[in-house]
Each structure stands twice: as C-alpha cells, then as structure tokens.
Amino acid sequence: MPSPTQLLLxxxxxxxRDLPWxxxxxxxxxxxxxxxxxxxxxEAVKGYYARFLALFPDVQALADASTEDVxxxxxxLGYYSRARNLHKAAKEVTDKWxxxxxxxxxxxxxxPGVGPYTAGAIASIAFDRAVPAxxxxxxxxxxxxxxxxxDIAAPSVxxxxxxxxxxxxxxxxxxxxxxxxxxxGATVCTPTSPKCDSCPWQSLCDAFSEGDMEQxxxxxxxxxxxxxxxxxxxxxxxxxxLVSKRNQKMLQGMYVFTLLxxxxxxxxxxxxxxxxxxxxxFVKKLGEGRHVFTHRVWEMEYLHFELSELxxxxxxxxxxxxxxxxxxxxxxxxxxxxxxxCNHAMKLIGRExxxxx
Numbered sequence: 001m002p003s004p005t006q007l008l009l010x011x012x013x014x015x016x017r018d019l020p021w022x023x024x025x026x027x028x029x030x031x032x033x034x035x036x037x038x039x040x041x042x043e044a045v046k047g048y049y050a051r052f053l054a055l056f057p058d059v060q061a062l063a064d065a066s067t068e069d070v071x072x073x074x075x076x077l078g079y080y081s082r083a084r085n086l087h088k089a090a091k092e093v094t095d096k097w098x099x100x101x102x103x104x105x106x107x108x109x110x111x112p113g114v115g116p117y118t119a120g121a122i123a124s125i126a127f128d129r130a131v132p133a134x135x136x137x138x139x140x141x142x143x144x145x146x147x148x149x150x151d152i153a154a155p156s157v158x159x160x161x162x163x164x165x166x167x168x169x170x171x172x173x174x175x176x177x178x179x180x181x182x183x184x185g186a187t188v189c190t191p192t193s194p195k196c197d198s199c200p201w202q203s204l205c206d207a208f209s210e211g212d213m214e215q216x217x218x219x220x221x222x223x224x225x226x227x228x229x230x231x232x233x234x235x236x237x238x239x240x241x242l243v244s245k246r247n248q249k250m251l252q253g254m255y256v257f258t259l260l261x262x263x264x265x266x267x268x269x270x271x272x273x274x275x276x277x278x279x280x281x282f283v284k285k286l287g288e289g290r291h292v293f294t295h296r297v298w299e300m301e302y303l304h305f306e307l308s309e310l311x312x313x314x315x316x317x318x319x320x321x322x323x324x325x326x327x328x329x330x331x332x333x334x335x336x337x338x339x340x341x342c343n344h345a346m347k348l349i350g351r352e353x354x355x356x357x
Contacts, residue, residue: 004168005168005171005177007200008201011184011200012184016179016180019033019046020046020050021049022179027103027127028101030121030122031118032049032052032086033045034118035082035085035086035118036048036077039078039079040079044077048077051073052073055069056073059090059093059101060094060099062087063094063095067087068253070084070087071083071253071333072333074333075336076339078335078336080251080252080333081252082113084113084252084253085112085113089111089112093111101122101126104127105123106119117135120134120178124174124175124177124178125175128174130169130170130171131169132166134161134162134165136185137181137189139158139161140185140189140216141181141189142165143207144206145201145206146161147206148160148161148216148217148218149216151219152218152219153220184200184201192214196213225293225294225295225296225297226295226296226297227299228262228296228298228299229262229263229264230260230261231264231300232258232259232289232300232303232341233257233260233273233303233305234258234302234344235258235307236305236306236349240325241323241324241345242258242311242321242322242324243257243321243329243332244256244257244320244321245321251337253333254333255332256338257338257345266282269303276315278305278307279308279311280305280306280307280308281306281308282304283304283305284303285303286303286344287340287344288300288302291336300341302340302341302344304348325349326346
C-alpha cells in the first residue's frame with residue numbers, strides 16, 4: 001500500500017491550484033507570497049502579488065524603494081508590520097547577503113518578519129530543504145489525521161505535530177509535501193464541512209474513523225477583543241485636511257486622521273483639539289464606522305471640525321502631521337481602518353470650488 005507521503009503527493013499533483021507563486025522557485029517570489037498570505041485569503045493576494053511585482057520586480061528594487069511607496073503598495077492588505085518588515089528584510093538581503101536569499105532555514109529565520117513557518121516554506125520550496133512549514137491549515141490536517149484531542153496551542157502538542165511532519169518529509173520533494181499539506185487544509189480538510197470523500201488520507205484518518213472531524217483541532221477559548229470608542233477628527237482648513245503619520249506600533253508609518261481614543265462626544269473632542277493647539281469648531285457628525293483588529297475593535301465616530309486658523313508649525317510637528325489636499329491624500333498610504341474616513345475626507349476637500357465633485 002502507498003505510504004501517506006505518496007498518497008498525499010499523488011493527490012497534490014492531480015489537484016493543486018494554479019497559483020502565480022507556484023510557477024517558479026524564485027525565493028523572492030515565494031517569500032513575497034508567503035508574507036502576503038499571512039492572515040489574508042489567496043484570492044485577495046493574487047492581485048496584490050501581481051501589482052507588487054510590477055512595482056518591485058526583484059529584491060533590489062524593493063530595497064531601493066521608500067518606505068512610503070512600499071506601504072502604499074501594501075494599502076488594503078492590513079497587518080502593515082508585514083510590509084515594514086518586508087522592506088527591512090529586502091535591505092538586509094541586498095546588504096548582508098549580496099542580493100541572494102540565504103538558502104538555509106536558520107539563515108532565512110534571521111530575516112526581519114520571517115518566522116518558523118515562513119522560513120520553512122522558503123527553505124523547502126525554493127531550496128529543497130527538508131524542513132517543515134506548519135501553518136493553521138497543517139495543524140488542522142495533522143490534528144485530525146493523528147487524532148490529537150488536546151489544545152492545539154499547547155507547546156507540547158505543536159512539538160508532536162512538528163515531529164510527525166518531519167517524518168513525512170522523508171522525501172525528495174519536501175517543498176511539494178509542505179505545499180500539499182497546506183493545500184489539503186485549504187481545499188479539503190477545511191475548518192467546517194470538510195470534504196472527506198475527496199481526501200487521500202480518508203482511510204488513514206483518525207478523526208474520520210471517530211466521526212469528530214469538525215471538533216478538531218481543539219482550541220481553548222480566546223479573550224474577546226477590547227472595544228475602543230474612537231473619534232476620528234476630520235479637521236479641515238481651506239480644502240485641506242489634517243493627517244498624521246503614525247509612530248505607534250499599530251499602523252506604524254501609515255497616515256491617519258486626528259484620532260481621539262476613548263472619546264466621541266463632539267463638544268469634548270473640540271475642547272481636546274483646542275488643547276492640542278488646533279483652533280477649531282465642530283461642524284457636524286459624518287457617520288459611524290467599525291474596524292476589527294486582532295485584539296481590539298475601534299468603534300469610530302467620524303466628526304468634522306473646521307480650523308479657524310493655520311496651526312503653528314510646532315503643533316504640527318508634535319503631531320507628526322500636515323494639511324493634505326485631495327491629490328496628496330490620494331497618494332498617501334492609508335490603512336483599511338481609515339478607508340471610510342478617507343471617503344468622507346475626499347467629499348469634504350475634493351470638491352471643485354463651484355460645488356461639483
């Protein structure tokens with residue numbers, strides 16, 4: 001009887017999706033796709049991947065780009081630390097590794113933003129290194145296949161699964177084996193309603209034999225994200241709007257409007273803005289929005305304020321801010337959390353003087 005590895009690779013050869021980053025073994029392409037695919041659906045990544053490569057066709061082009069250009073190209077993908085680390089890693093590859101990606105797991109792991117999974121994926125797919133690449137799909141597949149009924153987040157459980165994958169990698173095709181495991185999890189061994197009749201491992205799967213596929217893997221309940229009320233101040237002056245470049249870890253390097261955390265009452269927000277040196281008055285409420293981050297949720301109120309005078313340079317400098325016109329705003333890297341606010345901003349400042357849009 002064929003081994004589990006043989007069964008899986010045969011299935012993969014017959015059923016793998018035609019994805020643009022699978023068409024060659026260029027480590028730059030594989031690295032870029034793996035970073036983009038973190039926390040993001042394959043269908044959403046395809047367009048970004050093509051556009052990003054058109055702008056930055058190789059690692060040298062990416063290293064030479066400005067941070068703002070990289071963030072702008074990443075706009076809408078979210079989790080912007082990925083883009084900042086991508087840029088840092090490109091510079092490191094060009095400076096430290098003479099433009100060639102390190103071809104070992106440890107070398108790849110040393111790059112900014114590259115964790116155990118991504119290092120394993122690049123090492124195995126681009127360089128045929130027999131190292132595992134274990135993501136959520138693989139944990140799910142292996143927990144069902146092996147019948148693991150303990151918390152999948154427990155280090156001891158993850159170590160056991162890693163050892164099992166290493167055993168499967170005893171093949172001349174480690175990159176394909178890793179991709180086959182991920183593909184099985186993405187297309188067949190899905191979180192709900194797994195397609196067990198299409199699975200090459202059905203006859204060997206512990207969870208299938210026990211009938212508890214959808215109960216595995218076991219996850220301990222996580223804390224719900226923290227709800228944060230947030231006023232988004234749309235502070236305008238003479239058909240321009242105030243934008244600030246974020247220094248905080250969340251959304252670092254992206255541009256946002258004037259944010260006031262834990263306060264949404266217009267009259268209180270106006271007082272806070274005046275205390276900051278922004279002489280303004282409240283005009284009207286523009287709407288509400290909501291954005292879910294991993295550990296927090298912004299419940300936003302979009303509030304329009306109008307400046308009575310230009311802020312002093314020292315005030316703008318302290319806020320890392322400037323007044324942007326419509327064309328400048330369109331060129332800035334704006335996070336997804338500010339997308340609706342940006343639409344409001346364009347309506348406020350983007351109209352022609354005769355009132356036409």
